[in-house]
Amino acid sequence: MHTPSKGIPLKHLRASLAIGTALTAMIALSSCASNESTPAASGSGSAASSTGTLSGQLNGQGSSAQGNAQTQWIKDFQTANSGVTINYNPVGSGAGRTAFESGGAQYAGSDTYLSDAEVKGTFALCNGQGIDLPDYISPIALAFNVKGVTALKLDATTIAKIFSGKITTWNDPAIKALNSGVSLPSTKIDPVHRSDKSGTTHNLTDYLNKTAPSVWTAAGADAFPFKTGEGAQGTSGVVAAIKGGNGTIGYIDNSQVGSLPVAQIKVGSTYVTPSADGAAAAAEAGTVASGRDASDFAIDVNRTTTDSKQYPITLISNLIVCKQYKDPAIGKVVSAYATYVTSTEGQAAAAKVAGSAPMSAALIAKVQAVAKAIK
C-alpha cells in the first residue's frame, strides 16, 4: 500500500477545524458579552420614589411576556436605589412560580395566578402564603394576513371554529355573515397557534371555552389543546408565520402586531378593536378569585362581558411575592420594588417599552396599598 498522491486531506481538515473553532469561540464570546450588559446605567429620570437607604439583591424569575417591562423597571429602580441589584430571568411562568415556591427566587412573574393548590402549598421564603399582584396587562390581538382583506369582524363562536378547524375557508358563510360588504376570498384558513406553552394561549383558550363552550370544549390551558392548524414558537415565530403565508390568522400580544391588520371582536352587540383602554377596563372589572387572602389579587377577566368598553381577550400577568418575608430585609426591598412596578410611573414605563396597557387608577390604588404593606 502506498499513500494517496492527492495528499490534501489532513492539513486541509486541520485548517478548517481551526477556522471552525475560531468561529465558535467568537460566537461564544460575543454572546457572553451581550448577556453581561448590566441594566444599571442610563435611567429615565422619572423613576422610583427614592428612599436612598435600600440595599440588597433580588432575583426574580418567570413570565417572558413581562421580560421587557421587567428590564425597564429594574433599570429605573436601580437608578433610583443604587444599593439594590435586581435580576430577572424570563424562564417562563411555570418555572418562575416553582422557583419562587422553593426559595430559588425572591419574586416571580407569572401570566397565570397561583393555583388553589399552589396557594395551599408551602412557600420557602414566606411567613404564610404568596400573593398575586397584577403588574402587566396586555390585550391579545387576532392578527391576520389574507390578500385583499384589510378589516375583519369575528365573534367568539367563529374564532373557536376557525382555531379548532371547523371552518376552513375565508369565504365560509359564518365569516361572511359577520362581514357584510367585505369580499372574502376562497383561500384556505391557516390558523397559527403557539407551539410552546404560553400565557397568551391560556387567555385565548379560556376566552373561547367560556364564550363558545359548545365548540371549544377544552378548558383554558398554556398548551394549545387541539391537533389542528399550525404551530409556531414564541410571539415572534407566530408573527413570522402569519406574515409568511396567505390566509393565516394568529393570536399575539397587541404590542407585537406591527403592520398586520387586526380583527375586531364582538362584545355584546358591538365590535371592539384591541386597545390599552379596553384591556385596562377588562382588568378593573374582573372578579377576584374567592377563598383567598384579601391581599391576593387573583383576577379573572370576565370573558363573557357585554360591555363594549372592555376587551375580553386580555392577559393579566402578576408579580408573585410573599405578603410577609421570613427575612424582613428582603421584604423591604420587594415592597419598594412592587410599589414602583405597580405605580402610575411604573405602568407608564412598561407601556412605553413593552406596549402593555397601563392599569386603571382605581386598580393601581388597590394594588399599591398591598404592595406598600409587604414586609
Add this chain to the structure above:
Amino acid sequence: MTSSPAVAPPVSAKPVRRPGDLIFSGTALAAGLLILVALAAVAVFLVGESIPALGVKKADLPVGFSTFLEYAGPLVFGTVWAALLALVIAVPLSLGIALFISHYAPRRVARGLGYVIDLLAAVPSVVYGLWGITVLAPFVQPFYTFLNTYLGWVPFFSGSVSATGRTVLTVAVVLAVMVLPIITALCREVFLQTPRLQEEAAYALGATRWEMIRISVLPFGRAGIVSAVMLGLGRALGETLAVAMVLSPAVVVSFFVLTTQNPTTIAANIALQFPDSYGISVNVLIATGLVLFVITFVVNALARGIVSRTSVGRNN
C-alpha cells in the same frame, strides 16, 4: 484503526518505562474514564427523573393523551422520520460532493470547495433556524402547492398543504444542510484513501472513471460511508433549535410532508415545552429525553454492527 496501541510488551525484553510514558498513559486513562463518568451521570439523572413520569396520570399529560407511552410514541416517530427524510436528501448529495472533491475536481477547486463545505458545519443552528423560517419556508411554499396539486396522488404529498411552508419537509431540508458537511468531510477522507494501485488496475482493465469509482472507490469506502451516514443521523436526531423554530409541530404520527400538522421531534418538543412546564410535566419531558438517549444508543450500536460486518468483507 482496529488494533489498540496498548499491546502487551514482548515477553523477552524488559520494558523501559520513562516518566513520560507514565504521565501520558495516566492522562489518557483519565480522559477515557471521564467520558464514561459523564455519560453515566447523564444516564443516572435521566433515569432518576424519568421514574415519576412512567406512572403519570392523564391529567398531567397534554390534552388527548392518557399514558406516557401514548405521548412518547408519536415523538419517537417524528424524531426518526425527520432524521430519515434529512438523510434521504443529504446522503446522495454528500456522496456526490465527496466524490467530486476526491476524484473529479481540479485540485484548486477541490480545496476551495472543501473549505466551504466545512464552513457550513460552523454555522450555529439558530442561524439555520432563522434562515429556515424567514427564507426557505416562504420560498418552497409555492413548490409545495405545486406538488400537492399535481402529485397529490403520491401519499406523502396529499393532505391540506401548509400556507406557510413550515412543514417537516422544510425541516428535513434544513437538517440535510446541517448534516451535509459531516457526511461529506468523512466520505471525502475515506475516498482519498482508496489504494492507488486498485484505481490504476481498474483503469488498466479499460474502466471509465465512473466504472473505476464503482468497482474500486465505493467498495473500498463502504464502511466509511456507513459510519459517516450514522454520524450524520446522530446529528439529525438530536438537532433541537432549528427544528423548534422551523417546524409547525403536533404530537401525531403522520406521513404527509406538506401539511401544517407535522410530527415533532423529541428534542424540539422538550425545548418548546420545558420553559413553562412545572411539576410532573417536567418529569414527562425528561423521560422523553431518556427515550432519545436510548434511540441514539441504538443507532450507534447499529452503526458499529454494520461497520464491523462490512469491513470484514471489504477486501474479498
